[in-house]
Amino acid sequence: MSKLVLYDFIAEPGNNELTVKEGETVTITNQVNLYQNSSSAFLLPLLELHLRNIVVPFLDCLLTQKCTFTNINDEQILIFKEAGTRAEDDEWDDEWDDMKSTGGYAESESGESGAMQRGGAHMGEVGPVWSYPESQLDCVVADPKKGSKMYGLKSYIEYQIVPSTTNRPVNHRYKHFDWLYERLLDKFGSAIPIPSLPDKQVTGRFEEEFIKMRMERLQGWMTRMCRHPIVSCSEVFQTFLTYKDEKDWKTGKRKAEKDETVGVMIFSTIEPEGPDLDPVEVEQKCEQFSRFTKSMDDGVKEILTVGHEHWKRCTGPLPKEYQRIGKAFQNLSSVFTSSGYQGESTLTDAMTAAGKTYEEIAQLVAEQPRKDLHFLMETNNEYKGLLGCFPDTIGVHKAAIDKVKEGDKLVATSKITPQDKVTMAKRVSIMSYALQAEMNHFHSNRIYDYNRVMQLYLEEQVKFYETVKTFLSAISHSKLESVLFCCLIISTIT
């Protein structure tokens, strides 16, 4: 397949890029890593986001609709003049072989993936907002089960996911979530921050604690995706949640993999109801949001740092100290018991009880972080991930605005027609609708999430202090008061 290069591109040394010039021809072999230029091709690192070089051709394509572009993998993208074709996915890793699609590139299916879901945005009280579905999708990730294949040679963990819409469970392994993540990132990543999945892990994958933690984080990730009106309505997401059988899943999977409405193309599926947005205001909003996400990122990281230290103290030295206090009380109590002196059993009972209580407090202290700090940390961790996605999204947007600003100059030098300029402005307005709707979606979710986590944290903290208080006052009142009374009598009588 030979393709025409649309724009000059100067490769940066060490980035695995090729320098190509407008008018050159790109030849594509079937292997991702073997894309070659018959003296001309370009492979753009997307995730590293060399915005200076990439975004402009990117956006020109989009804004003037003169080209399409194709993600090859996470890191590389090709731009072609005509409606392009897409390369086959990387070989699924070893674990994927059980469900590997039939393989090979089926040209005939290409056309089918054109069907798109249209996302709506309208003016709300806070500015542009997404059109939210009437009932919010939700799902429960639960019941992790060990499965095996290849006559037991390979083991894996399968999670059950039950969507609120069908109430019918589907099963997925971590790698399926990872596959979904990749699809969502390809498709929506330019407009919507798609947070990373919980980390892959090689060792300890089958330990109960790890499985529980991963499940909890997959649940968090799925909940966030479910809450998003654009993501949750997408065909790929629905397929993941509601496939009927193996065949259905395979078909949906293949279709999603061939979807061409990915990258900045997603903006073409957004239909804002409302007038075009004022570019100056848009730029200000964008700046403000950029500053906000940066500060929030700092704030979130601060909480994570402090929380991590506090976690260590609460599960390490602090309970150890309470334990030692408890032991010291009990030890002194048993020394007292050995005195041979009459009538001090009430005191020694109380001291032993106090000692045991401090050992219980040690336990409470050590267990507490899992009850409150855990969710505070998890939420902030999720937000750290989300916030990490914004600089890219905002970067694309800023570059688009800059391009529109150049509009008059481009018309004057005949680089684009006046009609092109109008189209560009229209499209930037759509992008701004999307970004602002996303900003508002982020804000309302943030308020909801932080409110929930703060309330949970404070409630659990209150419970903790209440429990410790109750434990301590049980000894303080029932035992010692009577002893003190006795002692005073003895000491004044003798």
Next chain:
Amino acid sequence: MSKLVLYDFIAEPGNNELTVKEGETVTITNQVNLYQNSSSAFLLPLLELHLRNIVVPFLDCLLTQKCTFTNINDEQILIFKEAGTRAEDDEWDDEWDDMKSTGGYAESESGESGAMQRGGAHMGEVGPVWSYPESQLDCVVADPKKGSKMYGLKSYIEYQIVPSTTNRPVNHRYKHFDWLYERLLDKFGSAIPIPSLPDKQVTGRFEEEFIKMRMERLQGWMTRMCRHPIVSCSEVFQTFLTYKDEKDWKTGKRKAEKDETVGVMIFSTIEPEGPDLDPVEVEQKCEQFSRFTKSMDDGVKEILTVGHEHWKRCTGPLPKEYQRIGKAFQNLSSVFTSSGYQGESTLTDAMTAAGKTYEEIAQLVAEQPRKDLHFLMETNNEYKGLLGCFPDTIGVHKAAIDKVKEGDKLVATSKITPQDKVTMAKRVSIMSYALQAEMNHFHSNRIYDYNRVMQLYLEEQVKFYETVKTFLSAISHSKLESVLFCCLIISTIT
């Protein structure tokens, strides 16, 4: 003054002792450090208690009433054949010059100090107990005032002491307490543990915190002395508490300094009401108490070690961490406030309140040890001091018992007469009455003190957890619940 040496004494190298033989003559100069043997004298380190060498001559003196002995200072003791004379006290240190006694050794006053208070002991339910006075003496140490002398060149702190008996305040400086301590140690040290005074301190003596702490410890020491039926009734202690004017104090002071009923002589002032004690039982009791005080010493030291560490954590890293948590919440709250998004002030108010609360908690945590751990530490510190006195007291006793056990052998070899043996047994019985009464006094005080301090500790801990709980639930309920409610509505409506 030449005195005859009664027993052979082999000096241990490096102990500042002199080897003397029975029949040698001791010459005494007027300076403690210049006691010399005109080839013969012995200076026995008492506090280091080289029991092998010292106690036997000691007790022989006492048991057979063939000699008297004189404390020279804390570390040295002289034994003479005839009723001895006593050396002058060390020069008072610089601080003492305002009240220095006329000085010089007044031979004529020597006889007057013979007046003794008789201490009673009788059989109680728990065995031998002291006869306690009908109303217990108490005193309040308060109102530390800075005084000066030598035209302001020298400053000192004077404390006011008000005894419950007269309700009339007397003033004393630390060095007066120290003088009293020395007198009590000389007089009662063999039978009654006299705990050390709070440490002397050269720098920072006039800092408020130090003065407060010293006053509190002097109060603790005085309270313990007041509680002791033998100590509190002694002339020297009464003089200290109730002197009428400067002249009265000086007279009393001189008299106390010449008191010859010191060291093991104190046992001769004790008149037990009851039958002689069974030596085997006495030995068992003594052994048991010895083991007990050793274990309690370990237990007390363990509490002090753990308590010290806990104190450091509670006043250092822990509140710093709560402060950082508080700051992190407040910081994130102010980031949220900058979002420009409408309707999150309830959340940010709650987060700010939570942040401030954690700063308050930091304060509470840091202040808490002064409210509870402090008294636990002070009490255990006092007991550590008290327990440190027991090995000497018990050592004297054990040696006395051993001596009585040798009685038959000594009679057989004509070292003592059969009448001497009877006298020895009688006197050991008196010592045992005293030791057991002291043991029981110690036990009852211990129960009272530990009960009080445990109750105080637990009550203050309960208050602490209650306060923190109240602080936290104030935010958790009033602020966040309504926010959560609002959020849920917004999130389902939009």
